[in-house]
Amino acid sequence: MDAIVTNACPVAASERPTQHQAEEAVRKLIRWAGDDPSREGLLDTPKRVAKAYRELFSGYATEPQDVLSKTFSEVGGYNEMVLVRGIEFHSHCEHHMVPFHGIAHIAYIPEQCVLGLSKMARLVDLYARRLQTQETMTAQIARALEESLRPKGVAVMIEAEHMCMAMRGIRKQGAKTLTTAFAGLFEASVSDQARFTMLARG
Ligand SMILES: Nc1nc2c(ncn2[C@@H]2O[C@H](COP(=O)(O)OP(=O)(O)OP(=O)(O)O)[C@@H](O)[C@H]2O)c(=O)[nH]1
Numbered sequence: 001m002d003a004i005v006t007n008a009c010p011v012a013a014s015e016r017p018t019q020h021q022a023e024e025a026v027r028k029l030i031r032w033a034g035d036d037p038s039r040e041g042l043l044d045t046p047k048r049v050a051k052a053y054r055e056l057f058s059g060y061a062t063e064p065q066d067v068l069s070k071t072f073s074e075v076g077g078y079n080e081m082v083l084v085r086g087i088e089f090h091s092h093c094e095h096h097m098v099p100f101h102g103i104a105h106i107a108y109i110p111e112q113c114v115l116g117l118s119k120m121a122r123l124v125d126l127y128a129r130r131l132q133t134q135e136t137m138t139a140q141i142a143r144a145l146e147e148s149l150r151p152k153g154v155a156v157m158i159e160a161e162h163m164c165m166a167m168r169g170i171r172k173q174g175a176k177t178l179t180t181a182f183a184g185l186f187e188a189s190v191s192d193q194a195r196f197t198m199l200a201r202g
């Protein structure tokens with residue numbers, strides 16, 4: 001797999017706008033959209049939006065090693081594929097800052113150790129809670145697992161619907177985008193890719 005551009009914390013903490021500046025930006029957007037940010041219903045909206053953004057984009061505050069560093073080596077000699085399928089996520093497309101949501105399937109073939117299963121879901125959330133493209137997110141999850149766990153192989157599949165295609169623009173409801181990333185044994189073996197795909201999609 002080629003090296004990927006990481007989008008983790010590209011802005012230094014000292015260069016980030018203050019809470020007040022973020023709220024002021026929301027007030028400006030409300031005015032730009034045509035409403036009055038000083039009317040009662042919108043008074044607290046900038047504060048709520050900033051709070052929601054903190055949560056929705058909390059992935060910038062976490063690095064993959066924060067969730068992947070703990071592993072287990074006592075697995076009774078298990079060395080077959082480990083697959084967690086159907087990990088739901090919500091993210092935001094970096095082009096429109098509109099949500100896209102779907103499910104991720106992640107598999108790896110262990111070399112020496114295995115990962116706590118919840119960490120695969122934490123890894124998905126870590127990348128989903130940033131401004132993303134689906135392709136970048138797919139590659140980042142695969143790369144993080146490959147680099148931290150050093151397994152024999154990694155496979156990632158994401159199926160998602162992009163609201164920027166459903167709510168606006170071309171307005172196509174229900175179109176699903178499917179992306180995959182394979183590394184190690186999965187990259188080399190079409191039959192392993194097929195087995196992963198079959199198991200992942202049930
Ligand atoms: N490859 C990729 N494209 C995405 C993703 N999310 C949104 N897009 C696309 O990003 C593109 C941006 O295209 P532009 O022509 O710059 O923007 P636009 O005028 O808003 O495009 P339309 O959506 O066609 O109206 C659109 O085609 C979106 O469908 C993603 O995760 N991956």
Ligand SMILES: [Zn+2]
Nearest residue numbers: 093095096164
């Ligand atoms: Zn978009």
